[in-house]
Amino acid sequence: xxxxxxxxxxxxxxxxxxxxLHTMQIGVGIAGYPRLVYLEAxxxxxxxxxxxxxxxxxxxxxxxxxxxxxxxxxxxGILTNWFGSFIGKSITVVxxxxxxxxxxxxxxxxxxxxxVFIFPQMSPWFITAALLTLVLxxxxxxxxxxxxxxxxxxxxxxxMVGLLYKPITLIDIDGYLPMFESEPRAILEGAKxxxxxxxxxxxxxxxxxxxxxxxxVNRFSQLAMAFTIAMIFTVTMVSIGFFSRGxxxxxxxxxxxxxxxxxxxxxxxxxxxxxxxxxIIILPNMILLAWMISISAKRVFGWKQKYFLYLxxxxxxxxxxxxxxxxxxxxxxxxxxxxxxYLGFLFPFLLLPFAIFKRVKGKNKADAKN
Amino acid sequence: MKRRFKxxxxxxxxxxxxxxxxxxxxxxxxxxxxxxxxHHDGKRCIIVFIDYLVDKNYLYNQVIGEIQHTxxxxxxxxxxxIPVSDSKxxxxxxxxxxxxxxxxxxxxxxxxxxxxxxxxxxxxxxQPDRAETESLIFGPKVSFTESLxxxxxxxxxxxxxxxxxxxxxxxxxxxxxxxxMVYLEDLANEDNVQELRGRLSVLNVDDVLDxxxxxxxxxxxxxxIFPQFLTTELPDRFCYSLKExxxxxxxxxxxxxxxxxxxxFSFFQTTEDNYTRWNMGAFTRLLRIIAMVISITxxxxxxxxxxxxYEIIPDALLVSLGHSRTRVPFPPLLEALILEFLIELxxxxxARLPTKVGQTMGIVGGIVxxxxxVQAGFTSNILIIIVALSALAxxxxxxxxxxxxxxxxxxxLMIFAGLWGFVGLVxxxxxxxxxxxxxxxxxxxxxxxxxPFQPRDIDNSIFRLPFLHSxxxxxxxxxxxxxxxxxxxKQKKSDIDE
Numbered sequence: 001x002x003x004x005x006x007x008x009x010x011x012x013x014x015x016x017x018x019x020x021l022h023t024m025q026i027g028v029g030i031a032g033y034p035r036l037v038y039l040e041a042x043x044x045x046x047x048x049x050x051x052x053x054x055x056x057x058x059x060x061x062x063x064x065x066x067x068x069x070x071x072x073x074x075x076x077g078i079l080t081n082w083f084g085s086f087i088g089k090s091i092t093v094v095x096x097x098x099x100x101x102x103x104x105x106x107x108x109x110x111x112x113x114x115x116v117f118i119f120p121q122m123s124p125w126f127i128t129a130a131l132l133t134l135v136l137x138x139x140x141x142x143x144x145x146x147x148x149x150x151x152x153x154x155x156x157x158x159x160m161v162g163l164l165y166k167p168i169t170l171i172d173i174d175g176y177l178p179m180f181e182s183e184p185r186a187i188l189e190g191a192k193x194x195x196x197x198x199x200x201x202x203x204x205x206x207x208x209x210x211x212x213x214x215x216x217v218n219r220f221s222q223l224a225m226a227f228t229i230a231m232i233f234t235v236t237m238v239s240i241g242f243f244s245r246g247x248x249x250x251x252x253x254x255x256x257x258x259x260x261x262x263x264x265x266x267x268x269x270x271x272x273x274x275x276x277x278x279x280i281i282i283l284p285n286m287i288l289l290a291w292m293i294s295i296s297a298k299r300v301f302g303w304k305q306k307y308f309l310y311l312x313x314x315x316x317x318x319x320x321x322x323x324x325x326x327x328x329x330x331x332x333x334x335x336x337x338x339x340x341x342y343l344g345f346l347f348p349f350l351l352l353p354f355a356i357f358k359r360v361k362g363k364n365k366a367d368a369k370n
Numbered sequence: 371m372k373r374r375f376k377x378x379x380x381x382x383x384x385x386x387x388x389x390x391x392x393x394x395x396x397x398x399x400x401x402x403x404x405x406x407x408x409h410h411d412g413k414r415c416i417i418v419f420i421d422y423l424v425d426k427n428y429l430y431n432q433v434i435g436e437i438q439h440t441x442x443x444x445x446x447x448x449x450x451x452i453p454v455s456d457s458k459x460x461x462x463x464x465x466x467x468x469x470x471x472x473x474x475x476x477x478x479x480x481x482x483x484x485x486x487x488x489x490x491x492x493x494x495x496x497q498p499d500r501a502e503t504e505s506l507i508f509g510p511k512v513s514f515t516e517s518l519x520x521x522x523x524x525x526x527x528x529x530x531x532x533x534x535x536x537x538x539x540x541x542x543x544x545x546x547x548x549x550x551m552v553y554l555e556d557l558a559n560e561d562n563v564q565e566l567r568g569r570l571s572v573l574n575v576d577d578v579l580d581x582x583x584x585x586x587x588x589x590x591x592x593x594x595i596f597p598q599f600l601t602t603e604l605p606d607r608f609c610y611s612l613k614e615x616x617x618x619x620x621x622x623x624x625x626x627x628x629x630x631x632x633x634x635f636s637f638f639q640t641t642e643d644n645y646t647r648w649n650m651g652a653f654t655r656l657l658r659i660i661a662m663v664i665s666i667t668x669x670x671x672x673x674x675x676x677x678x679x680y681e682i683i684p685d686a687l688l689v690s691l692g693h694s695r696t697r698v699p700f701p702p703l704l705e706a707l708i709l710e711f712l713i714e715l716x717x718x719x720x721a722r723l724p725t726k727v728g729q730t731m732g733i734v735g736g737i738v739x740x741x742x743x744v745q746a747g748f749t750s751n752i753l754i755i756i757v758a759l760s761a762l763a764x765x766x767x768x769x770x771x772x773x774x775x776x777x778x779x780x781x782x783l784m785i786f787a788g789l790w791g792f793v794g795l796v797x798x799x800x801x802x803x804x805x806x807x808x809x810x811x812x813x814x815x816x817x818x819x820x821x822p823f824q825p826r827d828i829d830n831s832i833f834r835l836p837f838l839h840s841x842x843x844x845x846x847x848x849x850x851x852x853x854x855x856x857x858x859x860k861q862k863k864s865d866i867d868e
Contacts, residue, residue, distance in 0.1 A: 015823075114793055118678070126790065130797045138804045148807040148821040155820065156803065269681045276792035280800055 004073055004209040012147050012207075014216035020207070021224035022231075023150045023284035024200035028109035030232055031253040031278070033197045034239035038248050041190030043175070044182040045236055048190030053229040055191070055345060056198055060225055062348040063201075064218040066355040067208045069362075075205035076299045082354055089300050095202070096296050098339050102199075103289040104316060105333045107131055108323045110282050117256065117275040128320045131279070131286060132313045138287045139294065139309055143210050146291040150284035157281045160274065161231070164238055167258045171241035196337035198228055199344050200285065206292045381461060382481050385416040392418060396467035403470075408434070413443045419475040425492040429475055433488055437477070445482050456489035495520060501603050503770055509645035513603045518548055518622040524605040525552060525620075529612065533557075539570045541584070542577035548622040549584065557615040559848045562631060565813055566617050581624040582771075590810045595779060597771040598811040600632040607641045614830075615849025617812075631812035631847060635819065635831040637772040638662065643834055651834040658766050659832060665763035665776055668756050669706050670787035670795050676702040678791035690752070697747035703788025705749050709757045710780065712739065717761070818846040 037045040070078045075095065080088030110131070111124045138149045182190075204221055211217055239254040251257045256278075259271035267273070290312055297308040323329050383391075389405050397403050402421045407414060415437065419429065436452045437443075449457055456474075460466050461484045466476050473491025498520060501513035514521045522536065533556045539549040551566060569588045578584045585599045586592055602608055603626040608618050611629040619628040638658045643651035675682055676691070683691060698705055716735035720728045740758075744751045760780070767773035779802065786794035809816035819827040829835045830844040841854045 013822075118791065118793065122790075122793075127793065130790075130793075134797070134800050134804060137801065138807075141804075141808045145804070145808050148817075149804050151821050151823060152803045152807055152817070153800070156799075263684075266684065266687070267682055268684050269679075272679050272682055273792055276796045279793065279796045280803075283800060 004077065006072075006209055008212075010143060011210055011212040012144060014211050014213045014220050016147055016151060017204070017207070017211065017217065017220040018224045018227065019151050019154045020147055020284070020288065021201055021203060021221055022227050023154050023281075024203045024288055025198050025224075025228045026231060027200070027282045027285040028106050028113070028278075029197040029199075030235060031113070031255045033193075033232060034236045034254040035248055035251055036193045037190045037236060038240060040193055041187045042182045043177070043240060044180060044187055045190055045240065046233065047182075047187050048194055049229065049233050049236065051187070051191040052194035052198065053225070055195065056201070056225050056229070057222060059345050059348055060201060060204070060221050061218070062352050063204055064221060066348060066351050067204070067217070068214070069355045069358050071214065072209050074209050074296075074299070076296060077209075078351075082358070092296050092300050095205075095343065096293055096300070098336070098343055099202075099289050099293050099296075100312070100315075101332065101336045102340070103286060103293065103312075104319055104323070105329075105336045106282050106285050106289070107316065108320060108329050109333065110278065111320070112326070112329060113253070113256070113275050113278060118272060124320055124324070125317075128317055131283070132317055134283060135286050135290045136309065136313050138283075139290045140306070143207075143291060143295075146287050149287055153280040153284050157277060160277065161234070163259065163262050163270065163274075164234065166262045167238050167242045170261065171238065172244070173241070175241045175243075175245070176237075192341070194232070195341055195345060197232060198225075199337070199340040201225065202340075202344055203288055203292060206296060380463060381483050381485065385414055385478065385480055388478055388485075389416060389418060391463060392467065392470075396463060406434070408437065410438070410443055413479060413481075415443060415477065415479045417475055417477050418470065420470055420473075423471070423473040423491060424475055425473075425490045428490045433475055433477070433490065443479050445477075445479060445484065445486050448477060448479075448486055452488060454488040454490060458487050459484045460487060461485070493517065493519075498524060504602060504604055504607075504640070504768060506604075506640065506642050508642050510604075510606045512605060514605060514608075514620075514625050514627060516623050516625050518550065518620060521605070521620050521627065522550065522552075525609060525612075525618075528605060528609045529554070534612075537567065541570065541573050542575060545577040547578045549578070550620045552612065552618040552620060554612050554615070557613070557843075557849045557851060558617055559615060559850065562617055562812055562814070562848075566619075566630065570619075578621060581619065581621040581626050581628050584619065584621055585628050590812065594805065594809055595775045596634065596806070596809065596816075597637070597769070597775065598630075598632070598809060598816060600629040600636060600769065601626045601771070602629060603627070604641060610641055610644070614843050615847045631814040633811065633814075633818040633831060633846060634806055634809075634816050635659070637769040638767060639831070640768045648834050648836045655832060655834055658768070661763035661766040662776055665760045666780060666783060667795075668760045668763075669710060669753075669780060670783040670798075672753060672756050673702045673706050673784050674787040674791045674795050677788055691750065694744075694750035694752055698750055699747070701788070702753075703784065705753060706757070706784055706788075707781070709743070709749050709753055710784065712743070713757055713761045714777070814846060814848075822846075 034045075037048055041048045066078065070081060073081070076088055076092040078088075079091050107128060108124075111127050114127055115122060115124070139146055201221070201224075204217075208214075208217065235255050239248060239258060242258055243251065243254065248254055256271055256274060259274040260269065262270040264270070290309065293312055294305045294308040297303075298305040301308075323332060385407055393400070393403050400420075403418065404421045405416055405418045407416050409415075417429075417434065417437075433452055433454070437448065440447055440451050445459065449459075458469065460469065466485055466487060469487040469489070470476060472489065474487040474489045477486040477488065495517040496515055498512045498515050500511045504513075505511075512524070514524065526534065531554070533554050535553055535555045537551045539551065540546045541549050549570060551563075551570060553563060566588075573587060575587060578587070582601055585597070585601060589598045591598065600611070602611075605627075608627045608629060611632075612618055616629055616631060619630070621628075639655060643655050645651075646654070676695070680688065700708070712735075716731065716739075719735070720731045723731055740754055743749055744754060761777070764773050764777045767776060783795065783798045786798045788794075790797070806817040807821050815822055818824060819831045824845055826842065827844050827846050829840045829842075834840070838858055841857050842852050843849050843854055845852065
């Protein structure tokens, strides 16, 4: 039950974690994040990011430690092993529900981007249908295709970071000064906001058994976290420097608004394309979440993974009708973030003592045998 | 049920009887069954053959000539003296008939217990000629012919090594066709060989028309628009792929060979990239891939921009664009579809017509219609430029099948761009990307240096390095030996003026 037997041709290399975890974390959140953190911590947002980064790295170390204690199994297997079937199943169901709302919030936020920037009149069901088609088509192919598409989309989108050069040339250094004027409490609030954005690393809980070379998991997941932090750090610092005082608070999606200044000789107004291209930034999120939901549901309920995938697509399609209002969208996003704070950051530390206990016990056993 | 004969009790028989039976019962009075009776020393001998299937020169000079000069007439002596290696003895009329159909001459001396057949088929074949569909400027230009013998000969000449292995398969129930699987034993991956052998041996079909038909029968995903097995008519390309550790298939009566496993990017390579210097080769390779991207994106971008996103077009261009579109009554999508359709028409008409008329077709289609269409106000001339450019770009793809695939997927892309602008365009690109990631060629990943990400293979797929530096074969084919040759030792660099 606990140990997953995964054939070699379904496994992936640990290197891919570097990209997969990163694409999982970067999604709709990064577009609006600079404003949110600025509202809390002001010009000292960088301190908030650093605090969040430290917590993040510790959390990942903790997750990898727990996973390494129980080789070859996912979160569901670990919980079932330690606390029995009932608790294992219930906590996994909590995770599934949480992932489902995360899936929904990513989708709905993207629909809102498109409606605000490109097609105000466009009915949301079309974008939903398009996104869900792609998700279905990718996840049907299995874990390797889900990971593969994330990597292809990563390469398809990462060049957009290079476009920041234009806002960088327009940065006003005075925007960062004076430093250290925020209250410690505000900075901590900023760190909390940051942690909402960098959620998504929970993927590691479920992807771990599919990784071929497990000894490298820690290295590459930590690198992925560093990569994500570097990315949001850059985007935030450029936004703070680029927008004048008071402007940043008014922009709901500063990262997209910054794209407005980018233009090429044959292509004015890059932001239009950027919003459309944002689809391939959020697709890895949705594909991996859909994969996680379907595989965990299979682990809990034992039906075929396909059926859960169809069910997920169906429910998501129906649910998007409920979120036609900016107010509800915000509420959903906030709740998902709040829950994520506990499930993502707190939960691994709760499991840590048990893992240490198991290790010590295992070591004693091994010693006794010798 | 005419083909029912008594076993082995047929012979001995009369010569006329044999001739009549063959004619009536096996060939249903075919007019082409020829026979000749010769006398010698009171013995009589009949030679039966199908007129157009045997090599007549050989029949008269070697077989009949030898029979007439042999003093003692019996089958054992004939078998020893007649210089044909493939001779058999048959006792059944059915078997004799089958042999005759393959191009044998049947010899029977009256009173003998069986019948001799000598296989002397006449084979019409053309000499290896210049390649037509994959034309090259630089490097060897010889192409495969329709004869399996000639093709195998061409390959053996290029690869004079004992590790070249050829396996024979016969495919087709109605018309059996010989198929050969060719690979280098010390390079080709054992799993690939097993897989291909399995696919060829389980194939249960009526017949195989050509190698391209066989490709469609054994491909991984026959629903995809993208070809997964490369077909080539160049022996040197075929051999180059074998040396990379891939497998080749040759089909009798087909002028092209199949190469597998092949990745998406291998369809954009030519052998010319290897013959030219590395920097030129790398440039042309990149050029082709960029051309492919341009060919797919240009028209849909025009449609999306003019339908929904005017703001992305720079002011200066927008003025001239608007000016040229003032007289066009159609929405951009329809305009683009009409023009793309026109280009496809010209291409197809040019391909069907004889070469001399085809050139006139190009002028009529390209210049006259193109000019008239703009003047009549059907399309803007900027769209003419864009469509012509993307058609031109699609013809740079060396593989004809891949080029066609690229031209065809433009149409759905245009429609999506016309319906939902850039969102539709990005959606279609994402779909194509997922599709490409999902494809496999002989169970090996299709989209290879991108996913699975193999930075080492970029040298062999998208880019090209100087030969001394690219001493590794493509990793994705999993050849038995990855190293082509040991890396040359680094020489100590001397200082300036030393």
